[in-house]
Amino acid sequence: MKKQSFMDKIEEKMMPIAAKISANAHLQSIRDGFALAMPLLIIGSIFMLISNFPIQSWIDLLNSAEINGNTISSYFSAATSASFTIMSIFVVIGIGHAYATRLGVNPLFGGVVSLVGWFILMPFKFDFTPEGSEDAFTVSGLSLDWLGSKGVFIGIISAFLAVRIYKIIVDKGLVIKMPAGVPPTVGQSFASLFPTAFVMTTFVLIRFIFSLTQWGNAFTFVYSVLQLPLQHIGGSLPAMILVYLFAHALWFLGIHGTNITDSMFLPVLYALSAENLAKVTAGQMPENIINVQFQNLFATFGGAGSTLSLLIVAVLISKSKRLKQLSRLSILPAVFGINEPVIYGLPIVLNPLLFIPFLLVPTVNIIITYITMSIGLVPITNGIIMPWTTPPIISGFLSSNWQGAVLQILLIAIGCLIYYPFIAAVDKNNLIQEESLESEEVK
Template sequence: MNKLEKYLVPLANKIGKNKYLVSIRDGFLVTTPLLIVGSFFLIIAAFPIDGWEGFWTQFFGSNWTDIVRQPVRSTLDLMAIFAVFGIAYSFAREMKTNKLFCAALATAGFFILMPFNFNVEVGEEIVNVGGISTDFLSANGIFVGIFCAFLAVHIYAFIEKKGWMIRMPQGVPPTVAESFSALIPAAVVITIFFIIQVVFSITPWTNAFNFILEVFQNPLKNLGNSLGAIITAFFFSNTLWFFGINGASIMDAIYNPILNTLSLENANLVSQGLEPINIINTQFKDFFAIFGGLGSTLSLLIAMIFFCKSKRIKSLGKISLIPGIFNINEPIIFGLPIMLNPLMFIPFLIVPTMNIIVSYFAMDLGLVAITNGAVIPWTCPVIISGFLSTGFARAILQVLLVIAGIFVYLPFVKMMDKQYLEEEKQTIEKTEKDDISLDGPDLEL
């Protein structure tokens, strides 16, 4: 433990404060409200009940799903645009430069690299038409968007540091002065992105999006969409929590861009009436690997309330139950505690790993459906989240995994319960022994 703490904690702190990872994490938060609202409409269009589509078709016609999916196209299908704006804004904040102009320039650079033509199948022919393909505005454009955000902000901050900016005289309104001060950085940023696009146009990839997709994004996506990758991510995340460091925020900054890409691919397929293909994604991580928070501590809470006898554990379980239902488990991690508790650290690692393996193979074997890519708030309670992301079968699987987790946690928490019962007994005995009677002696006259 001393060696782990010596090397792992400083590394975790360094990663957690990395301005690039922080910017990615905070930038994606900008997209969250839009994605959640768009996902509600995706759920309506593809509600996991047999006969749902036929029921509404008889009232609104066969194209009713196209109407309902319009908000999906305006949110989920444009996710890369929102992401590049949010990441650039967050990174400009970290670099202490103009946030709004940097975000706007990064978005402009994103579209400069964008191909303005794409191929369409017309019968048996492939026709090249003018326009922007939504393929690069959603999942397939995220990594290019991240690159655009970092490059645009770096260029802007460099020029600002050098002082190569137009300074307006005093008395000019601040908004006008800021616009002119951004003129030279904007020209340089746009010119550099234009040169990058020209260079890629003479390569076999023809544009930066194809290059990033083939060389970086697809290999990373395939690596992230694996059982080993998500188990490893949870191992490090839980280990950091053991030392009192928010491992989820650190690992999410690294892993979430890949998971979000995989989720968006599923959502796009579902919106087209096709079946999702990516087992590992954001919804899998949030709702089928853990229940009640990292470590899947909802199972632990149930074991504490129904199977433990010490007042300390039962009271803590009751107090923590409501937050735990909504996947908030800091009261358990710091109150039981799990942090720096080698005994509880064992099931804290085992239960999520068990959930991941069982859920993965249940989906891989077709026993339950793959999650549909709908963005559901991570605080959504168990059963409800399973039903919304897949259907009744997945909700039942969630219940079974929570029950299995109870049996894994039970022997470990019972050991703590026995220890706490003994401590409570000793405290009561000591209190009774230390009681001093202030009543005077009975005197017989």
């Protein structure tokens, strides 16, 4: 019987765990829910970027020039407010829709009942301090704080609970069935009456129960007891390093590790980014170093493992035909964050020669970026969401001014130095294999 290698043992232990996590309906629904909100957040961020482009004369122009009594900047801000400021609405609908799809119930009503349940729990009064006043007044209305990043976690919980209740009632057959010939949309509406009534009644009871507690409502409870502590933990350097080590260990086994970790980690990162954006919008300095931009723009370049550095080294030093061709074909996609050709074509998957740099380079990037931002050498990212395909240098400049672009260049260079001896070893092995094949063909 063949003795198992160390890598075989790791694969045997990790694969079932990773597969179970990857197939989890709740995590998949969170991922898909944020995917629904992503285009809106990116476009809203683009408007925010236009109105806050890091050229002071441009900012002054937009803030001073008026059309119909409103500044140009205020028109751009409307797009940002309609996306980032109310991001939780899109997330709740998206998660409810995705979870209902996985449970086999009407996805449209899944999104709707999730949103309704979330709004039932939301407080309809909040404290407001008028500009120039020191006194706060309690006013009726919806707080943009809860509609934005502060409402994300209670939104996730509400979506799962609402859809699950809806599913239970449907499975029990407590639906109104219309006779044949009734238009499908009308039939679906009547079929959803009882399930929706049960969902709304349940959420009303939950609202009443929380009104008797010290928190006063479910939103305050979830934010103070769950979301805030998770943001503190998730916004720390050790948490980011551990998440990336786990994700890259999965990548090394051939599993899309980022998909798995993002489904758990993204809600925290988006909330932290939204807080930064709110600070920038108010003319203040952002405070959260760890956020979506930190992860997407500074942790890796060219995809998992920061393989843009690997490819630069390969293009410069490779002598074997295989590595030379692969690196030249893969380097352009890597500039835009696409590196599956390298992961599976080099391969990096289950390649012990590349295991150490594949984990080490992103970890070094995270540590250096965190230190430079914490001591003020590089500005903390401004909260503007950019597509993950935005090339480095451009993304660094747009998120952290020229210092961010310089940092990205430095990190890519450091990654090249780390990858160099390992790529040289891979190239040498490839050369030996190619020479061996050529000699066999001659014979």
